[in-house]
Amino acid sequence: MPPSVNDAALPHPELVAAIPRLRRYARVLTGDAARADDLVQDTLARAWEKRRLWHAGTDLRAWLFTVMHNVHVNQLALFRREAGNVSLDADTSGLAWQLPVRGNQVDRVELMEVVAQMGRLTADQREVLLLAAVEEMRYEEIAAVLAVPIGTVMSRLSRAREKLRRLISEPSSTLRVVK
Amino acid sequence: MNSSPPNTVSDADLSAYADGQLAPEQMAVVEAALARDPELAMRVADYRAQSGLLRDALDTVLAEPIPERLLAAASSAALREPSLVRRWGIPALAAAATLILGVGLGWFGRDAMIERAGTPTTFARSVAYAHALYAADARRPVEVWAAEEKSLVTWLTKRLGFKVYAPDLNGLGYALVGGRLVAGNEFPTALFMYENADKERLSLQVRKQSARPRSGDAPTGETAFRYEIENGLGVFYWIDDENCGYAISGKLDRTQLLKMAHVVYAQLAVLEASDKK
Numbered sequence: 001m002p003p004s005v006n007d008a009a010l011p012h013p014e015l016v017a018a019i020p021r022l023r024r025y026a027r028v029l030t031g032d033a034a035r036a037d038d039l040v041q042d043t044l045a046r047a048w049e050k051r052r053l054w055h056a057g058t059d060l061r062a063w064l065f066t067v068m069h070n071v072h073v074n075q076l077a078l079f080r081r082e083a084g085n086v087s088l089d090a091d092t093s094g095l096a097w098q099l100p101v102r103g104n105q106v107d108r109v110e111l112m113e114v115v116a117q118m119g120r121l122t123a124d125q126r127e128v129l130l131l132a133a134v135e136e137m138r139y140e141e142i143a144a145v146l147a148v149p150i151g152t153v154m155s156r157l158s159r160a161r162e163k164l165r166r167l168i169s170e171p172s173s174t175l176r177v178v179k
Numbered sequence: 180m181n182s183s184p185p186n187t188v189s190d191a192d193l194s195a196y197a198d199g200q201l202a203p204e205q206m207a208v209v210e211a212a213l214a215r216d217p218e219l220a221m222r223v224a225d226y227r228a229q230s231g232l233l234r235d236a237l238d239t240v241l242a243e244p245i246p247e248r249l250l251a252a253a254s255s256a257a258l259r260e261p262s263l264v265r266r267w268g269i270p271a272l273a274a275a276a277t278l279i280l281g282v283g284l285g286w287f288g289r290d291a292m293i294e295r296a297g298t299p300t301t302f303a304r305s306v307a308y309a310h311a312l313y314a315a316d317a318r319r320p321v322e323v324w325a326a327e328e329k330s331l332v333t334w335l336t337k338r339l340g341f342k343v344y345a346p347d348l349n350g351l352g353y354a355l356v357g358g359r360l361v362a363g364n365e366f367p368t369a370l371f372m373y374e375n376a377d378k379e380r381l382s383l384q385v386r387k388q389s390a391r392p393r394s395g396d397a398p399t400g401e402t403a404f405r406y407e408i409e410n411g412l413g414v415f416y417w418i419d420d421e422n423c424g425y426a427i428s429g430k431l432d433r434t435q436l437l438k439m440a441h442v443v444y445a446q447l448a449v450l451e452a453s454d455k456k
Contacts, residue, residue, distance in 0.1 A: 012257035019249050024240040037246055044252040051256070099237075111236040114229065132198060133230035134237050139200055151191075158194035161226050168229070 010051050014060045015044070021135065022064055028130040029072050031097030031119065039075070043068040062137065066145045069127075097126070117167040125160035132157050188212040193219060197226035303416055306384045306426040307409030309361045309370055314380040314429070320372050321357030331358045335369040335385075341423060342454060343385050345371050346446040351439060353381060365389050381429025381436075383443060388424045404440055406433060415440035 022043060026036035047054075047067050054063045097119045118126055131142045132153075143150040188209050195201040196209045213220045313320045323331040328345060335343050338360055345355055353373035361368040361384070368386040407414050409428075413436045416426035425447070427440050 010257050012254065015253040015257050016245075016250065019245050019253060020241040020243070023243070023245075023249070024237055027240060028237070037249060040249055041252045044249070044256040048256040048258070108235070110232055114232040115236045118233070129233065130237070133233050136198075139195070139198075154191040154195055158190040161194050161197075161229060162190060162222075164229060165222070165225050 010047060010054060011056075011060065015047075015064075018061045018064050021061060022068060024134070025065060025068060025130060026072075027099060028118075028126050028134075029068070029123070031099060039068065039072060042075075043071050046071050059141070062141050062145065065131070065135075065137075066147075069145050069147075097123075113168060114164070117164055120167055121160055121163060124156055125163065128153060128157045129160045129164070133161075188219065193223055194226060197223045197230070302386070302388070302424050302426060303405070303407040303414040304409050305361075305363060305368070306382075306414050306416065306428050307412040309368065309384060310380075310382045310412060310428045311410060313359065313361075313370065313372065314382060320380065321370075322359035324357040325355040327357075328355060335360065338367055339369055339385065339387065341387065341421070342451070343369050344447055344450045346383065346443045346450075348373050348439065348442065351442060352376065353439075356380070379430065381427060381431065381439065384426045384428070386424050388418055388422045404437065404444075406437070417444065 019040065022040045023036060026039040026043070027033060030036045030039055043064065047064055050067060054060065099115050099118070118129070121129070127146070128142065131137050131145060132139070137145075139150050139153050142153045146153065148156075192201060192205055192209055196206075196213075201209060213223060323334065325331075332343060332345055335358060345358065348355070352375045354375075356372040356374045358369060358371045361370050363386050366387040366389070368384050371383045371385075372380055373382070374380045404415055404417050407416075411430075412428050413431060413433055414426055414428040415436050416424060417440070418424045425443065427436060427443055429436065429439075431439070
């Protein structure tokens with residue numbers, strides 16, 4: 001089907017369908033459920049403003065992720081500017097990253113562990129892990145979302161994985177030493 | 180950094196292999212390396228296990244019910260036509276445009292859209308909007324006219340869930356026109372309209388405040404007059420210790436409006452005290 005660039009409407013069913021994934025992405029970006037939903041809301045508003053940039057027939061989710069990434073980056077920049085002389089770690093907003101592991105998951109200790117250790121990665125690393133490992137997006141798509149070269153995506157991802165692997169294996173290796 | 184010589188496998192290659200996204204021409208090299216080196220094979224297995232754990236842990240988010248405000252935002256984002264708020268922008272809407280557009284939009288829609296656009300609908304702001312909307316209506320500024328003052332007050336008291344009064348501002352040259360119920364964010368607002376001999380109108384609006392003070396609203400638990408200019412309309416408001424908000428607004432200057440506010444406040448205090456006896 002030919003892409004109708006000037007059609008000013010975003011498809012409603014697809015927008016609604018994308019919300020759960022946007023919320024998950026936002027939660028990984030912000031590390032906070034309430035701020036995540038604010039980000040999703042801002043993203044949807046921004047998507048409407050930018051709707052002419054979306055090409056009908058292409059993956060709306062990937063495009064929305066791009067919009068969300070940009071909204072988040074802009075908000076962080078604003079936050080840092082407002083924070084003024086307060087020195088902030090380059091990788092975080094200075095706000096605690098925490099994802100609650102809920103309900104039926106508590107019986108799986110390793111799930112709590114992986115989420116907890118994810119909090120010790122840099123924000124960039126968490127983001128690329130979500131996009132590649134959880135969303136299973138193609139590296140080219142991720143590169144487009146983050147506006148970085150594909151090589152950067154791959155090296156960032158492999159560093160994130162290796163660091164997470166090390167962090168997760170830490171406690172058990174300690175145990176092994178004790179034993 | 181480390182320019183890997185041919186036939187060695189980089190970390191990025193391993194990670195891409197684990198994702199099934201390795202370039203085909205690299206496949207043979209990586210697979211040979213994995214067969215050779217159990218440590219590398221272990222890492223690939225770890226990466227895959229890690230992805231599985233992350234998916235299991237984060238998939239639960241997908242099953243959570245979607246908040247109403249996000250569904251509303253999606254509906255709004257799917258609009259082909261720009262909404263009125265977007266087309267006019269907040270300042271324009273806040274100006275006289277409100278008078279015309281506000282009616283067509285409907286109160287709930289307008290509030291929700293402004294909230295969605297990131298502007299909190301504070302008490303003072305909603306008071307100014309309501310006043311602008313209804314005071315401009317020459318023929319039907321109110322639902323119940325002053326002739327039926329008693330039933331007006333009874334009705335509004337019932338709808339708001341606490342005792343409301345229509346203060347007498349005749350001493351200041353303003354006669355009661357009547358009143359109406361206005362939809363609010365959480366609680367309905369009672370609006371009393373007054374008019375002087377020059378047909379200039381002012382309104383007194385009363386509502387229960389939400390238990391949690393919204394940012395921009397006056398702090399609850401103390402009575403202090405606060406003044407704000409919203410859309411060119413002065414608004415004096417205060418919140419009493421019953422957590423009821425009162426606001427008086429009109430095209431008067433600050434001094435005149437404050438005088439009104441003091442009279443209203445004093446009258447209400449007397450009326451409330453005599454009611455409690």
